[in-house]
Amino acid sequence: MKVDGRPAPESASILDAVLALGIHLPHLCKDDNLPPIGACRTCLVEADGRVVAACHTPAAGVSEVLTNSGRVVRLRREVLRLTSRMHGPEPDVAGGPRSGEIWAAYEEHGLERPTFPRRIRDGFDATSPFFEFEEQACILCARCVTACQQLQHIGAIGIAGTATAARVTPGAGATFAGSICTACGSCVAACPTHALRPKPMRDPARAGRYRRQGNGTEDG
CATH class of the missing domain: 3.10.20.740 (Ubiquitin-like (UB roll))
Structure with missing residues (x-):
């Protein structure tokens, strides 16, 4: 070939x-x-x-x-x-380790900013001690779901609903803190946008260790 x-x-x-x-x-x-x-x-x-x-x-x-x-x-x-219609603009926050992928793809194909009216979803879950989820930034790629279900075999996250009602969720009406999520960080490491991202930490040294490892735990 x-x-x-x-x-x-x-x-x-x-x-x-x-x-x-x-x-x-x-x-x-x-x-x-x-x-x-x-x-x-x-x-x-x-x-x-x-x-x-x-x-x-x-x-x-x-x-x-x-x-x-x-x-x-x-x-x-x-x-x-079409993908750009699914999420809002890049917020002034640090994303996960792969959060630049989608923006690099836009730039390589001559798309400087989303060109369709956005479908705004305002769900926000910061109940996990290690990460937060901003639904507006989700493109329903299912990488987080695959990481949770097939890599970690936990099954704490899935996609509920169909068509325009589809959404990533740890369960109907549930939060990550109230689910079986172990905060391993695999979903954050897999996310290509800023939808799943490490939660800001007050201690810069601890935050740096978390970002380097990128798996929801701190080295040492």
Whole structure:
């Protein structure tokens, strides 16, 4: 298989091959440590002339992949424009370790700011001792859900509802403090926006240790 004319290493998925070549491709719902979800469609590429999601498409049997054709760049830009409708502007707060991903994807595709009217959701949960959740910044990529359920096997968080009523939640009417959440921080580490972020700490030294480790615990 060749990616943008370059021989690609053997890989399980097209996305794995693309990233192995050092080619940057947005994949907002795919955490490097977790299985693909296929929810965001920001990793669209051309594979032998077909437009596919790179994270969900096996590399086996594919001869040529294009990540930068006019067609897929245009489609990814429109997907990102739709994604931008789901969240509010970047607040003046520190996000999780991956919180810059979505803004980098916008800039790479020529989107300086959200272009559609935003669907405002005002849920805010600061009951956890280590992190806080701002629903307005959530894009429903489900990375936090996958991290909680498949990486930690806790199941403290999920997506409830459908269509425009869908939302990330620790349970109907529940807060993170009132759920089975262990505050491990895996959801924060997986979030590509600022929706889930470490809670500010008064002691700068403790806050620095928390940010470096990024897993909801402090070293030492």
